[in-house]
Amino acid sequence: MSLLKRLEEQKQMEEHPEISEHDKTVALATVKSDPYQYLKTKIHKRIVAEMSSEDSKALIEKKADIKMLKEVVTRISNNVMDEEITLVPQTERRRIIPEVLAEVIGYGPIEPLLKDDTITEIMVNNASQVYIERKGKLELTDVTFRDDAHVMHIIEKIIAPIGRRIDESSPMVDARLPDGSRVNAIIPPLALKGPALTIRKFAKEPYQVDDLIGFGTWTPEIANFLRACVEGKLNIIVSGGTGSGKTTTLNILSSFIPSTERIVTIEDAAELQMRQEHVVTLESRPANIEGKGQITMRDLVKNSLRMRPDRIIVGEVRGGEALDMLQAMNTGHDGSLTTGHANSPRDMLSRLETMVLMAGMNLPDKAIREQIAAAINLIVHEARFPDGTRKITALTEIQGMEGDIITLQDIFVYEQKGKDENGKVIGRFKPTGIRPKFMDKLLNSGIQVSNDIFWDKQRS
Numbered sequence: 001m002s003l004l005k006r007l008e009e010q011k012q013m014e015e016h017p018e019i020s021e022h023d024k025t026v027a028l029a030t031v032k033s034d035p036y037q038y039l040k041t042k043i044h045k046r047i048v049a050e051m052s053s054e055d056s057k058a059l060i061e062k063k064a065d066i067k068m069l070k071e072v073v074t075r076i077s078n079n080v081m082d083e084e085i086t087l088v089p090q091t092e093r094r095r096i097i098p099e100v101l102a103e104v105i106g107y108g109p110i111e112p113l114l115k116d117d118t119i120t121e122i123m124v125n126n127a128s129q130v131y132i133e134r135k136g137k138l139e140l141t142d143v144t145f146r147d148d149a150h151v152m153h154i155i156e157k158i159i160a161p162i163g164r165r166i167d168e169s170s171p172m173v174d175a176r177l178p179d180g181s182r183v184n185a186i187i188p189p190l191a192l193k194g195p196a197l198t199i200r201k202f203a204k205e206p207y208q209v210d211d212l213i214g215f216g217t218w219t220p221e222i223a224n225f226l227r228a229c230v231e232g233k234l235n236i237i238v239s240g241g242t243g244s245g246k247t248t249t250l251n252i253l254s255s256f257i258p259s260t261e262r263i264v265t266i267e268d269a270a271e272l273q274m275r276q277e278h279v280v281t282l283e284s285r286p287a288n289i290e291g292k293g294q295i296t297m298r299d300l301v302k303n304s305l306r307m308r309p310d311r312i313i314v315g316e317v318r319g320g321e322a323l324d325m326l327q328a329m330n331t332g333h334d335g336s337l338t339t340g341h342a343n344s345p346r347d348m349l350s351r352l353e354t355m356v357l358m359a360g361m362n363l364p365d366k367a368i369r370e371q372i373a374a375a376i377n378l379i380v381h382e383a384r385f386p387d388g389t390r391k392i393t394a395l396t397e398i399q400g401m402e403g404d405i406i407t408l409q410d411i412f413v414y415e416q417k418g419k420d421e422n423g424k425v426i427g428r429f430k431p432t433g434i435r436p437k438f439m440d441k442l443l444n445s446g447i448q449v450s451n452d453i454f455w456d457k458q459r460s
Contacts, residue, residue: 043080043100073104108154109143110199114177117204121243124197127151133243136388148194155185155197165289173286174269179204182271206273207248209255217245217382218392219429221453222412225395226380228449230256232442233335235375237317239348240382245390246339247271247315249382253337257311261335264304266297267315280307297321298359301328314338320359322352329375345379345396349406366404373398373406377438385416385425392429397436411436411454431456 077100102111113122113132121133127145131138145151159166159175166173171190175183182200209223218226229236230253238246238253251273257263263279265272270283282304287294297314301324304312314325316339329336340355342348349372356368381394393414399407411434416427431454442449 039081040096040100040103043077043096046076046080070105073100107157108150109145110154110197113141113143114181114199114201120201122197122199122201124151124195126191126194126196136384136390148188151195151197152187155187155195158183159185164286169289170286176269176271180271180273182269200271202248202271202273206251206255206275209252212248212252215389217249217390222392222395222429225412225449225453226253227256228442228447229378229438230254230335230337231258232438232445232447234377234438234441235329235334235336236338236378236380237348237352237376238337238339238380238382239342239345240339241341241343241384244382244384246382248390249380249392250313250315250337250339253380254313257335261310262308263311263313264307264309265313265315266300266304266321268297270315272313272315280309298324301325304328305331305333309333310335312336316340317352317355319355322355323359323361323371326352326356326371326375330371342381345381345394345408345410348379348381349398349408369404369406370401373401377441378436379408387419387424389425391425391427397434397438399437409434409436428458430458 077096081096098112099109102108107114110122110124110130113119113130118134119132120136123131123133123138124145125131127147127150130141130143132141133139145154155166155173158177159173161178162175164173164175166185166187168187168189171188172186173184175185177183177199180202182202184198185195187195209227212218213220213223236253238249240246254263254272255275257276259276259278261276261278263274263276264282265274265279266282266284268284270281272281274281282300284297284300285293285295297317297319298321301312301314301321305328312325312328312333313336314321317325318341325336325338340348340351342351349369352372353365353368356363356371376398379394379396379398380392381396382390383393384390391414392412394410395412397409397411399409401407410432412429412431414427415430416425418426420426433455435451435454439449
């Protein structure tokens with residue numbers, strides 16, 4: 001069918017009252033947004049027909065020979081376009097073939113976004129609205145899907161290889177891409193405007209300490225201090241809001257762990273980028289279609305204690321597993337790391353209390369706070385600023401208890417001084433002049449940290 005003929009049929013369709021207004025709207029919108037969509041559909045059907053053998057299907061699923069697949073898709077695409085009555089311009093061919101390739105061996109319309117290393121997050125709000133985050137700022141793209149079914153197809157393509165499912169009975173799912181990027185999908189009836197997909201991308205090469213220093217996330221002095229804290233087996237929690245860079249910071253902190261130690265990581269969807277060899281990666285599992293077989297974060301934290309770990313890293317605490325993690329920290333598993341959502345170090349403690357109560361244990365508030373104060377040594381708080389930059393805004397020591405209150409002491413804070421002419425945040429990382437109490441523990445471990453880093457030289 002030629003483009004001219006299809007457009008003529010569209011015109012005729014508008015005149016037929018038996019076709020519902022919804023179907024007319026969808027069809028017309030498809031042609032207006034992409035007049036060659038019918039052609040891509042025809043190419044896709046031809047590819048399916050030619051590669052319907054079990055060997056060919058297995059090849060597509062495994063993507064075993066990408067070069068060969070590209071050659072086959074290109075050949076079939078050109079053949080179909082050559083059959084068209086209306087000449088398909090070369091510029092359109094150069095656009096259509098990559099899009100068809102993305103459908104067959106990639107993730108459809110969002111494939112170019114996934115390949116763009118400057119993009120850190122992809123947000124599909126619905127079939128016709130896709131946003132990205134670049135350099136900490138949100139941008140609306142011109143990327144669109146055909147319809148809700150097209151978005152669902154891509155979601156299924158992402159979650160199927162890792163054994164996850166999504167349907168009306170289970171309309172939310174957390175998953176990951178093969179490169180470790182984190183995926184969340186939610187569909188109707190919970191998502192009222194159609195299936196929504198959010199992908200948190202990670203750099204192909206994990207960020208190094210020098211990268212974060214270059215970004216202004218922290219300074220060389222703070223990096224050296226945090227290295228000493230990790231090597232000295234302090235229990236550390238990284239707090240911050242959504243998108244503040246907690247997981248990136250956790251990855252950097254974990255890189256300071258000596259390669260001679262056994263590490264067990266526990267996550268809802270595996271995304272940590274560990275660089276050591278002796279690592280066991282555990283991932284929770286949702287219930288199956290019968291509502292059975294669920295393995296929670298709590299189950300994994302409990303199980304990790306039987307695996308002789310030197311370090312336990314929990315990707316993010318958000319529920320009852322907080323109690324098991326605190327108990328692990330208090331029973332000889334020093335050097336544990338985790339992250340949590342919070343607006344400040346003090347707020348992180350309040351959230352931990354709430355999460356411990358979610359474990360179903362009827363513990364007094366003071367008993368919970370004593371557990372927290374005894375378990376955690378340091379809170380690394382991170383924030384995302386309006387200019388898109390992410391910075392550590394506080395390194396805060398948990399010093400103990402005074403009555404019923406956990407006492408905190410800032411060691412370093414970020415002092416914001418304003419913005420420059422380009423809207424970039426201006427400020428500096430300032431030591432408070434307080435020498436942390438855990439310095440004695442570091443010294444006992446043979447870790448030397450100069451007291452000079454705790455003094456504000458600009459002030460003196």
